[in-house]
Amino acid sequence: MYQEHFGLSRPPFKITPDTSLFFEGNQRGAALDALMYAITSGEGIIKVVGEVGSGKTMLCRMLEVRLSNDVDVIYIANPSLSPDNILHVIAHELHLDVNNEMSKVDVMQRIQTHLLKKHADNRQVVLFVEEAQSMPIETLEEIRLLSNLETDHNKLLQMVLFGQPELDEKLSQPHIRQLKERITHSFYLAPFPPDDTLHYLNFRLRAVGYKGPDIFNKKTAGVVKKYSAGLTRRINILADKSMLAAFSEGSHTVTATHVKSAAEDSEFKNSINSKKILISALALVLLAVVLFAGIYIGRQEWSQRDLEKAQDAPVVEQKKIPSLSLAPQAGPQPAAEEVSSIPAGKIRERLAETRQWFSTAADNNFSIQLFMARTSDADKVEAFLLDAPETLDLTKIYIYETVINGRSWYSVLYNEFITQDDAIEKLDTLPASLKASDPYLRRVSALKKDVAR
Numbered sequence: 001m002y003q004e005h006f007g008l009s010r011p012p013f014k015i016t017p018d019t020s021l022f023f024e025g026n027q028r029g030a031a032l033d034a035l036m037y038a039i040t041s042g043e044g045i046i047k048v049v050g051e052v053g054s055g056k057t058m059l060c061r062m063l064e065v066r067l068s069n070d071v072d073v074i075y076i077a078n079p080s081l082s083p084d085n086i087l088h089v090i091a092h093e094l095h096l097d098v099n100n101e102m103s104k105v106d107v108m109q110r111i112q113t114h115l116l117k118k119h120a121d122n123r124q125v126v127l128f129v130e131e132a133q134s135m136p137i138e139t140l141e142e143i144r145l146l147s148n149l150e151t152d153h154n155k156l157l158q159m160v161l162f163g164q165p166e167l168d169e170k171l172s173q174p175h176i177r178q179l180k181e182r183i184t185h186s187f188y189l190a191p192f193p194p195d196d197t198l199h200y201l202n203f204r205l206r207a208v209g210y211k212g213p214d215i216f217n218k219k220t221a222g223v224v225k226k227y228s229a230g231l232t233r234r235i236n237i238l239a240d241k242s243m244l245a246a247f248s249e250g251s252h253t254v255t256a257t258h259v260k261s262a263a264e265d266s267e268f269k270n271s272i273n274s275k276k277i278l279i280s281a282l283a284l285v286l287l288a289v290v291l292f293a294g295i296y297i298g299r300q301e302w303s304q305r306d307l308e309k310a311q312d313a314p315v316v317e318q319k320k321i322p323s324l325s326l327a328p329q330a331g332p333q334p335a336a337e338e339v340s341s342i343p344a345g346k347i348r349e350r351l352a353e354t355r356q357w358f359s360t361a362a363d364n365n366f367s368i369q370l371f372m373a374r375t376s377d378a379d380k381v382e383a384f385l386l387d388a389p390e391t392l393d394l395t396k397i398y399i400y401e402t403v404i405n406g407r408s409w410y411s412v413l414y415n416e417f418i419t420q421d422d423a424i425e426k427l428d429t430l431p432a433s434l435k436a437s438d439p440y441l442r443r444v445s446a447l448k449k450d451v452a453r
Contacts, residue, residue: 001244001247002243002244002246002247005247005252006205006210006212006215006243006247006252007209007210007211007212008205008208008209008210009208009209010208010209011208011240012204012205012207012208012210012239012240013204013235013236013237013239013240013243014236014240015233015236015237015419016364016418016419017057017058017061017364019058019061019062019065020207021204021207021208022058022062023199023200023203023204023232025192025196025199025200025203026190026192026193026196026200027190028055028059028189031048031059031187031189032059032062032063032066034185034187035048035059035063035160035185035187036063036066036067038184038185039063039067039071039124039126039158039160040068040071040124042124042154042155042158043155043184044147044155044182044183044184044185045144045147045159045160045161045179045182045183045184046158046159046160046161046183046184046185046186046187047160047161047163047167047171047183047185047186047187048160048161048162048163048186048187048189049163049164049165049167049168049186049187049188049189050164050165050188050189050190051164051165051189051191051229051231052164052231052233053231053232053233053234054189054190054191054231054232054233055189055232055233056130056162056163056189057130057162057420058232059162059189060128060130060160060162061364063128063160067126068124070122070123070124071123071124071125071126072118072123072124072125072126073126073128074090074093074094074125074126074127074128074446075093075127075128075130075443075446076089076090076093076127076128076129076130077130077131077366077420077423077424077440077441077442077443078424078427078440078441079130079131079132079133079134079135079424080134080135080424080427080428081135081139081438081440082136082138082139082438083136083138083139083141083142084104085100085438086139086142086143087104087107087108087111087142088100088102088107088438089438089440090111090127090146091107091110091111092372093446094111094114094125095404095450096110096111096114096404097110097404097407098110100438104142108145108146111146111149112149112156115149115156115157116151116156118156119151119154119156124158125156125157125158126157126158126159126160127143127146127157127158127159127160128160128162129143129159129160129161129162130162130420131162131163131164131420131424132161132162132163132167133163133164133165133166133167133170134163134166137170137173137175137176140170140176140179141176141178141179143159143179144178144179144182146159147159147182161183171183190230191229191230191231192225192230192231192232192235193225193230194218194221194222194225195221197221197222197224197225197228197230197235198216198217198218198221200232200235201215201216201221201224201235201239202214202215202216204239212252213253215243215246215252215253215254216239216254217253219256220242220254220255220256220258220259223256223259223260224238224239224242224259227259227260227262227263227268228268229268234266234268237262237266237268238259238262238263238266238268239254239262240262241261241262241265241266242254242258242259242261242262243258244262245258245261245262246258346381346382346385346386347378347381347382347385347399347410350385350397350398350399351399351400351401353395353398354398354399354400354413355400357398357416358400358444358447358448358451361416361444362418362444363443363444363445363448364443364444364445365416365417365418365443365444366416366417366419366420366422366423366441366442366443366444367398367413367414367415367416367417367423367441367442367444367447368413368414368415368417368423368426368427368430368439368440368441368442369411369412369413369439369440369441369442370397370412370413370414370434370437370439371412371434371437371439372409372410372411372412373409373410373412374407374408374409374410375401375408375409375410377410378410381399381410381412384412385397389431389433389434391429391430391431392414393415396414396415396416397412397413397414398412398413398414399411399412399413400413400447400450400451401451402450402451411447411450413442413447414426414439416444420441423441424441427439427440427441
């Protein structure tokens, strides 16, 4: 809305990571170089930790851009994967012909064979695990076992764990120390200080064509830092709203008032005030405790109570619905007239829609892979399209055909999401019948590679 007013060629502060706007200040460029070195050296597991909105996803995208063409990158973007299906998901990302009936041992063997072949072809494979702090410890342990795959001189699979500070808390637990000991490089993405906040704001504006005097100055950048806590995603949101406020007044300069208005329009100001209130309340309680202890010292003993951490709710195992099962079904088969009653052409219709979708979908966006089925099991896919849950928009169910080890498969997807958080939120709300097929997130760029195969 304000682009023409400020003479910009495109939006400067979109929250979707844009590698052309990567800012190397505040040690981000140094962290990228160090990560590149750590990956290419092929040693151990790498960990990248930062608060929500600190730029982990941007760093992940930059790695994909900067890494050599000899490096194959695969992603695990779904933190809720169980230890029973994590290997199957990784195998699928490697385009291996596996199914849900295969044991973990067999799947691991196929992964090792594939990685050995890649190594023989002088190719390196890197696994990026996003939102690693939310993964069950048992799933992280399964990933750790993959680090044991190696030749006499090299690891067959490099791993980079991206997570929030809770990941460090999880890794500090004694029963997961084997994974922690395999982490050879650790990086922390610190929030931006005021000076770097100012440089970041002006860098973004210049990168999209702004040529006038600085829109943000030291004072306004300090206000942005205050309300954003130095986190890039919040900086982007506040900067965008501040410029919109300046535009609405016909001004070409952002003031502290504009930034404060932007903060009031977001939840950041409320969260900061809440923190201040909480700190003040805790200080008053502490003061009261000290005074009380001074009066009654020697008459009471104080005991410290440990805070119990909330435990994840137990996962309720769901049965797979017949229309999504890839295994042969026991019992009587449907009558011929029942099969023929399924409308023909549903798959063909979705294949055409998917081709059109791929032509416009952004590579960095996400989709949810609901399930896969052999093309010989087309009737099951047709049945699913006929009886899809009402909570799904049928026009956003996409199907494409891919070939894995000479066998043709239908891959069934749902929707397109700009951010990983949006995709995870939708994944969590899928009906139990769909969750039974272990759906997970896929990057659109990876889906396009599947189609190209």
